[in-house]
Every structure is written in structure tokens, then in C-alpha cells.
Amino acid sequence: MAAAPSEEDLKVYALSQKYTEEATKRLRPELDDQFVNLKDAGEPRVRALSDDLWADHAALNARELVKDGSRYKFVILGGGLGGQLLAVRLIEAGLVKGAGDLLIIDIAGGFGGTWYWNRYPGLHCDVESYTYMPLLEETGYVPKFKYAPGYEILEHAERIATQWNLNDKALFRSKITAATWGEEKSLWSLDVIESRGPGEEERKLKIQADYFISANGILAVPQAPRVDGLASFAGQMFHTARWDYSITGGSQENPQLTGLEGKRVGILGTGATAIQSVPHLAKFAKELYVFQRTPSAVYERGQRPTDLEKWESKIAYKKGWQKERMENFALYCCGAPTDQPNMVDDEWTKLPGLRGQTGTPLFDLIQPTPEGIGAHIARLLKWNIPCGEKAHARVDAIVKDPETAAKLKAWYPVWCKRPTYNDEYLPTFNLPNVHLIDTDGKGVDSATERGLVVAGKEYPLDVLVLGTGFRSPLEGNGCPSVKMGVKIHGRGGRSFEEKWNTQGATTLYGTATSGFPNLFFMSPIQNGTAANWLHSCSVWTDNIVATIAKAESRVGDGSRPVVEVTVAGEEGWAGVMMQHAAAFAALSGCTPGYGNASGAFGGMPKDQAEMLKAARMAIWSFGIVSFTKLLEDYRAEGSLQGVEVTPVAA
Template sequence: MVPQFDAVIVGAGFGGIGAAIELDRLGLRDFVILEREDDLGGTWHVNRYPGLAVDIASVTYSYSFEPNPHWSRLFAPGAELKDYAAHVADKYGLRTRMRFGTVVDGARWDEQDQLWVVSIAGGETLTARYLLTATGFLSQPYTPPFPGIESFAGKIIHTTDWDADYDLTGRKAAVIGTGATAVQLVPEVAARVAELTVFQRTPIWVVPKVDAPIPGVVQELFARVPLAQKAARLVNTGMLEALMVIGVLHYRQAEPLNSAAALLAKAHLFAQVRDRETRAALTPHYDFGCKRPTFSNQYFPTFNQPHVRLETHAIDHVEPDGIVTADGHKTEIDTLLLATGFNLWDVNFPAIEIVGREGVNLGKFWRDNRFQAYEGITVPKFPNFLSLNSPYSYSGLSYFTTIEAQMKHMGRLFTELFRRGERTFEVTERANAEFLDRMTEKLGSSVFYGGDCATSRSYYFDPHGEATLLRPTSTAAAHREAVSFPLDDYTYGRGAGR
């Protein structure tokens, strides 16, 4: 049977766009990108809440091969990231191969015909030689099942489904959540509402944000002298590497650096929040890096405002006109804003049902065993399958370092596949096990196992209690291995995986 497409890519965010560009480079141009939303951009299309901005400097949060010299700020607003995604898709001719409003129910490997059968909501099926999932790490919104929330008579807005037409002026609002999204959202909401209560379960490490408009003369310099922007990217990437790789992943060897980062965050908090009790409540009791830190200069001062209150008691239930905490206190509100993040491990790994060789279900395999993926991209018994948001794939702090490493892995793998004149590949059990053992050993030096993360409630940890989201190597090492992994770590041809 001849498949309809060379490849099906699920997801039209930056991961899917990068994978599509690499497929074009490899000559696999007959592909389709399936996207459940009504436009491309992934998280930068779905999220439109006030204050949305990238939390990695713009010069680093972009494809290295497609720099944007026209970022308006060091940390670009979210709308500019959406525009950048559209620019890249149009420049590389991808939009015509995207299908929006298309919900993928699942995919299964057809052993007889050696292809993937992709099922779409509504009954349609597509067939492809290769399947690539680029559904992102933060794609499945989470709403905690608070008792009584269905009875709330006011307005409920999740940050992934922001209602721009709803006027917050004069409202009595509550924000639930104090993660990276809330850090951006809370100051914006506080400036509009009459009363604001922020419900905090776990405080977050916040460090100063060195942000400013990028002058037109600098933008012009970047446009005329690309090496200047490349140098700026290199400097920023180096700082992120020092923070992430040394302070977090090599915690045991560089604990003083980790402690210094925590002291910086505490000094930032002390300088910005006047009330002692509020400062204490906003101070994390876990080591820096156990969960992703963030940057802000506006979040902490918001709690100095008389109409803003921090609530740290657990939510007991929701009533039609308010929220009742475990201590019996009721906060009357008319607007409930959910900055409750995403469900990574229950429904995101994988985001759709994927059934490989011998009927192995990927989600069940991960949950019954351990979350794992060779080089963060392939899994045994799943031929011709590339999972672009897998365990041990996230390298560094900028998602683009991960995307480009995976693009390089694709390039090396497919080039060898074509050189051999074959059409199927599958990573070997041996190579996968060796990689998993190596990653597990390296994580032993990280803050996740060497530090105190007990109270962090970090999404870095999977249901097995393992910190399998991040790749515990430097970005340079990840990119080096992407172009030098042993080619015999894969089997090729119709006998792949035997």
C-alpha cells in the first residue's frame, strides 16, 4: 500500500514548524501538518492573556537559522512570537501544508503495509510513512477539580482561553496559581480590578528581569550585520547555560552557584515587598531550580498594593459568589482567573493515543514502565516515529535549543536511512536502555536528586518521581550527540526492530 503522505506532523507550533523545515531539507516534501487550533503558533496562539511575554531573551528564543532583527524588547511580547511563527511558516512555504481545526484522535502502526494510520475526529483517516508528534510540553490546560466550581455564578477564565472582551474594571477577582503565567498576569490584573486575591499553593523563585526596549538603531544593526545578533545570542545562551546546566544539573558540584541564585532571588523579594509576613509567604522552601524559575520586576511589588491580598491557605471549595479556604475564610469574588497551568504527565505524554509495533500503546508503556526516549526523540517498537516532546528531550532553557537538536537528529537519521535505500527505522532496545541509564546517572548530580525539592510540586517530576523532562547535559553536548550518535543504534528496513 502506498501511503498518502511522506509524513504527518501533529502540531503547528515551533516544534512542528522546525520539523517541517527539516523534512523539506531532506526532500520529504509531501507532508501535512495537523493542528487542532484555528491557526499556527502553538502556545503563542493559544495564550493571549494580559502581560504575556517570552521569559527567555528574544535573541535566544528563536531559530538560530532564522533570526529576527526586529524584536521590540529584550523579552518580546507574546504577539510578536505569534507573528514570528507566521513569518517563518510563510517564508518556508509551510502554511499551504497545514490543516487547522483538525483534532487527531490517535495513530497506529500498520505492520503489514509499514505505515502509520492517523485517525482524525469525525472519522477521517490519513496514512503516512512517518509520524512526527510536535504537541509541545505545555499543550493540555489543567483546571483543578475544586468542589463546587461548577456552581460559581461569576465569570471563569482560564489563561489559555482568555476573553479579551471581558472588562475587569472594578471587579472582585481571584487568580489561582503562582507559576510563570501568574507572575506575568497578576500585575496586569491588579491594575484593573477593585480587589484581587492571589491564591498560592507553591511560591516561585523570581529573579530580576533585565528588560528594555530594543532601540531602532540596534534593530538596524542586527538587520545589517547578522553577526552582531549572533554574538548577542551567544552571550545570552551562555548565561542561561550557566544558570541551568551548572546551577541546576550539576548541583552537587556547584552548590554555591545554586545558592547564589537563590540569594539573588531572595534579595529581589526583600527589596520589593514591604510586609514581612508577605515576604515570608512568597519565599520558596525548596532549592532554586527544582521548578522552573522566572523573571519579573512587577510581580512582587503588586503585593504592596492595598487592594491585593495573598492567600496561602488551601482551597476547600467554591461557592456561587466566592472561594472558601480550609481555615473557613470566604473570599467574595465575581471573577475567577485560572492560571493553573498544564497537565503534562496525565494527558500530554503522549497527547494522543499512539500504538506501535506488536500493539504496544506508548502512553501505557511509559506509565507501566518508565518515561523514556532515546536521545529524547525515538522509542523502541515505534518504527518511523519521532516524538518531538519526549522524556529527556528538553535541553537548556530555550525551547529552540531542543527543537534544533532534534532537527539535527532527524537529519542524521534520515540521511543514513536513504543511504541504505531503506524506508523504515527503529531504535534498538539496547541503545534506548543505555541512553536511559546514562541520563539517570547524570541526573544524580542535579538539584532534583541532590537538593531539596520535596515541597516544590514541580512538573519536572513524572508520576514515577523521576525528573525525566530535562536532558541532563549541556546544550552543546545535546547538539553534538545529535550529529554523532552511533548509526547502528537504529535498525533499518522492513526488519526494523527485530
Template sequence: MAEALKARDVDAVVIGGGFSGLYATKRLVDIGLEVRSFDAADDVGGVWTWNRYPGARTDSLHEAYQFSFDREFATSWAYSNIHPTQPEVLAYLNRFADHFGLRKHYTLSTRVESAVFDEASARWVITTDGGETVTAKYFVTGMGLVSAPILPNVPGVESFRGEVHHTSRWPQHEVDFSGKRVAVIGTGSSGVQIISAIAGDVSELTIFQRTPNWVPPTGHRPVTAEERTGIVANYDEIWRRVRQHPAGWPWEAAGRLALETDPAEREAIFEEAWRRGGFSMLYETFDDLFTDKAANDVICEWMASKIASIVHDPATAAKLTPSHPYGAKRPPAADGYLEAFNQEHVRLVDIRETPITHFTERGIATSDGEYEVDIIVMATGFDAITGAFTRMDIRGIGGKSLNEHWQDGPKTYLGVAVSGFPNMFMVAGPQSPFANLPPGAQEQGNWIADLIVHMRQQGIELVQTTVESEEEWTKHLTEVAEALVTRYGLEANSWFAGANIEGKPRAFNVYFGGANVHADLCDAEAADGYPHFEKVSSMATIS
């Protein structure tokens, strides 16, 4: 380790160039730290530099899919559409990086391979795939929830003679789908978006589905001039609502319960929410959809009838109708997805009935036969939440690996710290809230920066959360998830619970108690002097 310590020392290393990493970098620079930040992409933007596939957009609302700390900067930016498209989100992140001078802190096209805590120096030793070693007192991750893509666990893809593209590693050049025979594997968020975008261009579209999703429309439309004026005029109120909403949305609670509403009125509310699209179905209709399975059954029954009314073939409609509660699996949205299945050149393959066995030179083989295609699109998702961590060699006190520490699933305190890994902090890490990302990244980035300021003021060299605090948080997080419809995520193959990957520990990876509750808990932790952290002045006194 002594040789490694000859490398350049900095105060903090940050991994990630998306919302989480950029904001963490800014806040650490703000408090006077020398910061080195790394990202594997060739530019800042995080997931938005990789997800360039046709139809890619966020389903968060435009007015809240940004940071709010700088009112002048925030109100000088306006998205064109109510659900911002990939190019515009990437443009926002680039403008943010330029406006606050963050690029000079970044080393791009560089992957961090290991982060090891050196007990002799009480510093983190970071090594990259470029052979560089950097040491830092603080190690901060902002790697994103969905940054570690996965491929189907079937052989032979290298033998396919056509094009293969993964939605999360999309090429920078345009992919020509016109007149091509295309296969899309996966019907999660990216799958339903790209299917909707290309269905009208291809000669044949074969969709391989494992688990169907509830897919309302997006309600996508341009932002009006009146709405833009309202964002500036009502800025404080919008962000007050975001701070108080469980999912970080600029909405108030619906103030009504599905099971206590007249059926005719309930149906009208569902119909209006379907028209508005996106998360309106889940968050603007009734307040008991997450908490009461019987209430959730009501909306599922209504959406099942909606699928049957849109998709002409009853057998296809049945295959597209999920059996899990709405919200047990990450709910996507897409315009024209269900309608695509009414086109003669679009076919659905249920791989629960006829699994994919292997790839061939000409396409994809299932237990029922071969499908010849020109292009294969892998919309197969991610080793979500923990994957970016477990694919890296992270080691804490005593050389213990994070993989070993998390062998039964992630364990953290508040999703920001891990016992046995001093001065390591996570923005939007495992066990953080499932919510609109930018406001959460801002909250957590501020909290981490404030903790470091506190440490410097108090002469504290190292902090680590206690084992007891970590266990209590994990227990609480699990109890919350099991009390909601999210408990059905295991049978729905949800990445919420690691169930989308064979062999991955089944454990809830995100906090469903609400972004507002989580922010309150973080605020209380700081106000009370960080009681759930062990604070020491030297490595010699840390356990």
C-alpha cells in the same frame, strides 16, 4: 485496519503548529516528502495562539527566539522588546509559515486522537476528531513542552457564576478586569506575569499560592537601534554562542564561581544581574549555581533578602520566599510581581496552609473560609512534557500503548525516538534539553530530516531505537539531574519531574546536561551511522 488504509496516504504526518511543528514540517517538505500537519488551534502559532493573557511574553532573549538557518529571513525580522511579547511571537510564527509556504500543509482546528502503527503495512494510521484517517510512513510530533493544561483537582467550578479563564486557553476577546474582584490560582510563569499585569486595574486581587517561586524582574525594555544593527553585524558570533551555551542563550559562561568570589564583589554581581533581570541571575552570575548546592544557597539567601526588602509585610514576604534551590523549579520572571503585594487590595492565600476545598457560586472556598470574586484566573500550569502524548492514543508494535510504555515515566533515546515505535520521531519531546526552544527545535528538526534522507539513500524502510539505548539515555539523564540542584524539583512540585500533578510518575522529563552537549551527541549519532537504531528493510525483520 484494512479499511483505514483506504484513506489518503502521505509520506509524513506532523502534529503541532508552533516552533517545533512548523520547523519539522518545513524540513520534511524540503527533503521532498508529502506532509500533512495538524493542530488543534484555528491558526499556526502553537502555545502562542492560546496564551493570550495580559502580560504574556517569553523570557528568552529576542535575538535568539527565532530560527537561524536562513540568515536573510532571520535578519529581516526584529522584535520590539528584548523579551518578545505574545503578539509579536505569534506574528513571527505566522510570518515564518507564510514565507516558507507551510499553511497549505496544515489542517487546523483539528485534534489528532490516535496514532497507531499498523504492522501489516508498516505505516502509521492517524485519526482525527473530525473523522479523517491518514496514513504515513513517518510520524513526527512537535506538540510543545506545555500544551496540555490542567485544572485544580477540586469540585464545583461549574457552579461559579462569574467568569473563569485558564491562562493557556485565553479567549480572543479582551477580558475586562477594571474594578473587578479577581482571583488568580497559581504562581508559576503565567501566574506571575498576569498578576503583574492586572494588579493595578482590579478592585481586589486574591492570589492562591501553593509553592512560592523565585521571581526576579525581567529587565524588560525596548530593543535599541544599535542592538538591531549589532545582530546583523555579529550574526555568526551570536549563533555560535547559542550553539555552545547549555541553555541555548547568546552568552558565554560567566567564568567564575560563587564560592570563590569575594562576598562584596559577589553581591555587586547579583545586584547587576537583578537589574538586567530574567535568566541573567542564573546564567550570567556564576557557573556553579546549578552544580553546587552551597553556591546555590548563596544566591537564594541574597534573593530572600531582596524579597524581604521589597515586600513590606514580613509575614507575606516569608510566604513568598521559596525553600527550594533557584533552578530546581522552572524559574519565572516578572516586573512588579513582588511590589504588587504592597498594595492594600492584594492579598496572598497560602493553600498549603488553607487548601482550596471547592468552588462556590460566589467564588472560592478554602479550609479557612470563602473568597467572593467576579473573575477566576486559572494559572494552574500543565501536564508538562508528556501530557500531550499521554492524552492521545499512540500505539506501536504489538499494539503497545505509549502510556503503558511510559507508565513509570518517559523513556526515549535522546528525546527523539522511542523503542517499539518505528519511524516515530519527536521534536522537543520528553527527555529533550530544557533550553531556549527555537534553536533546539531547529537542531532536532534537522536531525530527523537527515535521518530520513539517510534511510532513503540506504533503502531502509524502518528505524527504531533499541531498548538498551533507551535505558542508557534515561539512566544518564536521571544521573545528570540528580547531580544538580534539579534533584530538589520533587519537593518543589516542579513539572521538571512530574511533581506538579498528583499521581503522575515521578521521573525527570527533561535533560539538564545542556543543549550544547545534546546537540553534540545527536551530531555524533548521525556521523557514526545511527548505531543506536535498529534499521530494517521490511517489517518482517524488525523485532
């Protein structure tokens, strides 16, 4: 006779039913098509919301032009922190010697990536600055706070650019539209469009590169929901990724939003951006309406200034401290056994449910059977119970109105949406001028000239803020070329996108693929990942640079290498990744969001072939520290197994 279910088992069952109910009510048949990328919007007014507000066009136009037809050893797509880290590691490895060896291309008007674009009030990194901000050990910089504000991170990006002389190696306001491998010269030919600012004619360039490497991040293209009538709204409107201080007043450093005084302000969206910006909007708006489809789980942040004595004695006190601290943070996030103390000791490290997203070495490979997957999901849900209860209890303890508190509670596992950390957001809903407009998962009905309509009721607004996030990194089945926005053609003119869609995810260690020589990219798919994006980037960067350096050392004078993944190498790695896929089966039942392409990866595959293709999109399930050890062992072995190096004339 089977044992009666325990109280915990009954709680898990009830929660799974509630999670499924909440996810289902938010699932739309149009999936990611319910959003439009601002830059691709049909209405000029909406399309203009993606314009760069920060570029100093006069200063950039005064710089020496990158010449049409120029050739570089390395072209990096992306001038964010990941791209900068990659450039620095190439320089440190001795692979960049002359001025013509490196070019960084970015559509922004300067370095910083997401920290260049996002300048909204209240912006802070959600990961501890000591582990997130790259190259702290090399620059000697001491972050001012445990969680750095956005403007401090942007200043750090500029610091990195200055220390490694990257400013004269960058082409800003530019996008690569196509990349084609030339068999005859064994070079990449890149089609580039450089914007020159308002009233100036664009320049179209052809640039050649020995190596083409993408480091363009995962959340880079702002989007808006396809709300009927949005362009007709007569008030002022902007997206949080292009915060317009000419409308609100103030600045990122001094968020005195006096331009909102006496105005009715609406913010659409309650993700991480709204969690940080809503408290500032509430201080100045006459009335603030927060339009919510899905609430965020909001945990304590515990911000505090950096203790300089502790910094010198316990944090930055030895060589290699930052790598050790990053790995310590990752170990605690994924529940890995360790005898080290919890160095970061924040809420991230105390949410066992995160293991459903980061993986964990606490279990072996999950068997891809109904029984194996069912038992695994049940275990994850048990780990998630204290995470959900902690977030809900915090809402009840802070928000005074029970009805509002109930609507602010997130009903999905912590691995489904990135948790948020803030000490000001929840208390904001106790203010008399702040109104939560919960849409019960449906979103707003429409927009009018006067405001937004929810459940048939119009809410008049003077200012509308779109906190509606970014294009999903899984758009195009997670294809790296789609994420780059670049049409890539390799050997024989084969399209990267066509290969990916035909074969499924196909890489060696998530950063290169056969048929596309000297092309490297940063993607979480078929890789190891961490809650700290810059930790992931550092691991991927080290492997890319080490692979190139090893290949360069194999060719003699007068030659250069063509580095290409073998078919056997990438298929072997795809097979390994398929063994890890079942560990992430719980993601399929998540509330729609950018992490599952609005639910596109939530249904069961139609047939076995589709199921096998989907399994190839897995990540390493034992955590990034384990993955790092795998790569370090691979590099120490030294043969570059799975990679072919062919010398060609320099």
C-alpha cells in the same frame, strides 16, 4: 577528628531543612489527581473553559478539505514553533517536495502552539527573543524587544507559515486519537477527528503517513484544581490559557481591562502566568485577591527595546549567529567553562543553582551512592544560596508590608520551579486594592456561589481567573504517547504506553524507540535539554531530520525506508542515561509541581527494579551544548549506529 562544619555548611543544612518542610506541607496523596484537565472535566461549565476562543471557523471551513484516506510522507503532530521548525528543516533538507508530502495537524485554530492559546495581558517570553524565536536568521526578522511579547511571537509563527507555505499544509481544529503501524504496507494509519466549529458536525478521518512525528510541546493541556463547588461559582470565570477579553475588556496588544472596573477579581495561582497578568488586573479591578499556594521566585527582567545598531554590529552580524547565541546562553546557564563573553547577560545566566536542572560539565558523572549523591546535593545547595538570597532581598526591597513580603518569598531551590522574571509583579502588592491570600501551601478549601473559601473564610468575587497551569509533562511516567494524547500501537500491535510502563523510558537519543518504525517524537526524557525550549527543539529536530535524510539516501529508486531503532541501540543509550541519573537526584526533594508530577517523582523507589526504571528517565547531565556535540559526532560518523534501515516498495 572530623573538621567542624563551616558557616556555609550550617547554612546549607538549615536551608535543606526549610526546603523539606515547605515541600512536605504541599505534598498531597492524590498527586496530579488533585487537578483535572479542563477538556476532561465532568462539569460542562468547567469543561467549556478549554474551548478555542480564537478560531475563525468560517474561514477554516471554507478551506479545501483534507480528504479521508489521504496519504502523506510526513504527518507532524503540533503546529507550534517546534512543529514549524521541524517542517522547515524537512523542507530545507529536500525531503518535502510536493503538496502531498507534508501535513501538520493541530487542535488549535492556527499556528503558534502555546502562543496561539495564551494571550493574557502582560504575556512575554521569559527567554531573550533573539535566542528563543526560531528562524530569525532565515526570515531576517528583528524582534522589537529583548523579551518579545506574546502577540509578537504569534505574528512570527504566522510569518514562518507564510514564508515556507505551511498554511496549505495544515489541518487545524483536529486531534489524532490513534496511530497504528500497518505491517503490510509499512505505513502509519492515523485516526483523526476534525472539529468544524459550533453547530457543525465533526469529521472523522483516516490518514496514512510514511512518517509520524510528534512536536506537541510540553505545556499544552490546561488544568484546574479539583476544588469542591468550583462549577457552582455564580460569577464570571475563565482560565488564563483561554483569556476572555469579552469579560475583561481590552486586548493582548492593548490591555485596557476596563471590563473589570468596579469588580472584585480573584486569581487562583501564582506561577509564571500570574506573575505577568496580576499587574494588569490590579490596574482595573476594584479589589484584586491573589490566592497563593506556593510563591514564585521573581527576579529582575530588565526589558528594553532592541538597539538596531547593536543588532547589526554585535548580534546578527554573521552567518550562524543565532545558533552561536543560543549555545552561549546555554553555556552560561549551566556554568560551562568558555572564553566567550556573556552575550545575553541576563538573570538566567547569573543563577548557578540552575545547574541542578540543566546539568553542567563542571562535574563528572555522579556516583549513585549515598556519599556521592549527598556530596553532589550539598554542592548544588551551596550554588543555590546566592540565588535564594537575591530573590528574597528583592522582595524585601520592593514590598513595603513585612508580613506580605514574608509570604512572597520562595523557599525551594531554583532548580525546582522555573524562575520568573518581572519588574511589575512585586510592586503590585503595595497597592491598596491588592490582597495576597496565602494558603500556607494548602490551596483553597472550596468554592461557593459567591467566591472562594480559604481557612474557613469566604472571599466574595465577581470574576475568577484560573491561573492554574497545565498538565504535567511527566504524566503517565513521561510516556510520549500519553503526552501526545494518542493511542499508539507499533509492530505486532504493541502499545507504546505498555512498552514504556513495562520497560521504563526506552529511546535512542530521546526521539525514537524500537518496535515503532518511522515514529519520532520530541521529549526531554533521555535527551539533552536547555532553559530555552526552542534551543532543545532545534537540537532534537536537527537529529531527527538528519536521521531521516540519511535513511532516505540509502534506498534506491522505487523504494522508501523503514527507519527503526534497534533494541541494542536503545538499551545501550538507556544505560548511558542511567549513568547520568544521579546528577538529578536533587529534584526528588523539590516542592510539588509540574516538574515532578506534583511529587510523584519525589519519593524513594520501592525496590531496586523500580529504582533502575526511574533512572532510565534521566537527561544528559553535562548540558545541551555537550549533548549537541555528541549528536554531531554521531552524524559525522555516518553509519546510523543503533538504527536499522529497511527498504520497502514506494
